[in-house]
Amino acid sequence: MTVGGATLFAQGGGTKKVSIQFRPMVGAEPFACGRSYQGIGTSKETITPSDFAFYIYDAKLTTTDGKDVPVTLDQDGPFQNGTLALLDFTDGTGPCSNAGTLSHTAVTGTVPQGKYVGIRFTIGVPFERNHLDLTTQPSPLSLTRMFWAWNSGHKFVRFDAKTATGKTWLFHLGSTGCTPTTSPSTVPTTCAQPNRVAVTLPRFDVNADVIVADAGALFALSGGADNQVCMSSAKSAACAPNFAALGLPLNGSSPGAQVFLRAVPAGKPADAPKK
Numbered sequence: 126m127t128v129g130g131a132t133l134f135a136q137g138g139g140t141k142k143v144s145i146q147f148r149p150m151v152g153a154e155p156f157a158c159g160r161s162y163q164g165i166g167t168s169k170e171t172i173t174p175s176d177f178a179f180y181i182y183d184a185k186l187t188t189t190d191g192k193d194v195p196v197t198l199d200q201d202g203p204f205q206n207g208t209l210a211l212l213d214f215t216d217g218t219g220p221c222s223n224a225g226t227l228s229h230t231a232v233t234g235t236v237p238q239g240k241y242v243g244i245r246f247t248i249g250v251p252f253e254r255n256h257l258d259l260t261t262q263p264s265p266l267s268l269t270r271m272f273w274a275w276n277s278g279h280k281f282v283r284f285d286a287k288t289a290t291g292k293t294w295l296f297h298l299g300s301t302g303c304t305p306t307t308s309p310s311t312v313p314t315t316c317a318q319p320n321r322v323a324v325t326l327p328r329f330d331v332n333a334d335v336i337v338a339d340a341g342a343l344f345a346l347s348g349g350a351d352n353q354v355c356m357s358s359a360k361s362a363a364c365a366p367n368f369a370a371l372g373l374p375l376n377g378s379s380p381g382a383q384v385f386l387r388a389v390p391a392g393k394p395a396d397a398p399k400k
Contacts, residue, residue, distance in 0.1 A: 143196060143331045145184065145232040145244065146391065149177055149214035152341030159219030161289070165341055166366075168348030171289040175220040177340055178213040178271065179282040179298075180250050181324075186236055186331060187243030194241070196234040203264045204229040209250065211265035212338065220287070224270060244329040244336075244388075248298075248371070249281040249321035255300065256312045275310045276303050281320065282371075284340050293352040296343055296367045301357050318359055322371045322383060329388040342384045343370045 149156035151174065152165065161173045185193040198205045204213070210232045217226030249255075250266070255278035259267060266272075271280045282298040302317025326336065346366035347353045355364035359376050368375040372383035 140197075140235040140237055142235055143186070143233070145196070145331060146335040147212050147214075147230050147232070148335045148337050148389075149230070150337050150339045150341065152339065156214050156340060158216055158221035158224075162341070166344045166348035166353070167346060170292070170294075170348065172286040172294055172344075173220055173289075174284065174286040174340065176215055176224040176270070176283050176285040177338075178211060178215065178225065179248055179338070180209060180211050180265070180271070180279065181232070181246045181248055182207075182209040182251055184208070184210070184232060184234075184244065184246040186241035187245065187327070187329075189240050189242055193245055194236055194239070196232070196236055198232065198234040201233070203227065205232065205234075206263050206265065207254075209254065209266070211268070211271070213265075214338070225268075241331055242329070243325070243327045244331070245323070245325050247321050247323050249300075249319075250279045252300075252316070252319070255279055256303070258310075273297075273299055276306055276313055277301065278303070281322075284343060293354055294344060294347070295352075295354045295356075297356050298367070298371070299357050301359060318357070320357055320373060322373060322385075324383065324386055326386065326388045333391055334388045335391045337387050337389055339385060339387070343367050345370065345384075 151162040154162055156177055161171055163171045165172050184196040186196060187193050198210060204211050211229060213225045213229045215221040215224035216228050256275050259272050271283060278300050280297045280299050284296045286294040298320055300316040300319050303313035304315060305311055353363050355361055355367045365375055369380060370385050372380045374380050
């Protein structure tokens, strides 16, 4: 049964199926390949995206008494493997022709029977899976467009766009400062800037809510005459607005809360506050 766009699963036995729905947006407008968005960033640019995807792992639902219960993910082949899932909002059409042709907007799995009121997960790829040989990894860790090199690992978040005036707006989040760097294929033992994002949404009903992924929030403080290109370098001024939106420190900054993801009722506008 479906209510307001959210799927309600029948409960039976010791577990129940859940579908954690994500809604891609650019500001107040739904994300779609080929669509342009006005008024983005401090310079109020018109942008046309060409890619939008990110990894999450270790999803847990929170019970009414504050316990975090892991979601056992469906092992679907292309998008979910182990505790890792790829959210991919592209369909391979128009300017997204170099991105994925299959979209994936819901993380599915099972949890024990019970009432759940919140959710936690991490944006990124676990360290132990992040720096392995791409050619030997199962999907979704085998995607070349979501990978840099063994030393840097995967792109945790990717958003690409062009402005109406021809400027490039890119945000590729991943780990940096990874060592050792003996060769491009050396598997590192540590990264100075892991750049994983711990997300907590304390008010989330998996049966009735969706998680908005707002690319507009990533660039809300970006703008100006130059390209806005962030490849996660700690020295990049262009990264400051993107990192702030994710609540990540950059060059010693003290970040606030992340504003990229938020929970809203499935049947209401994405910018409607939760009652």
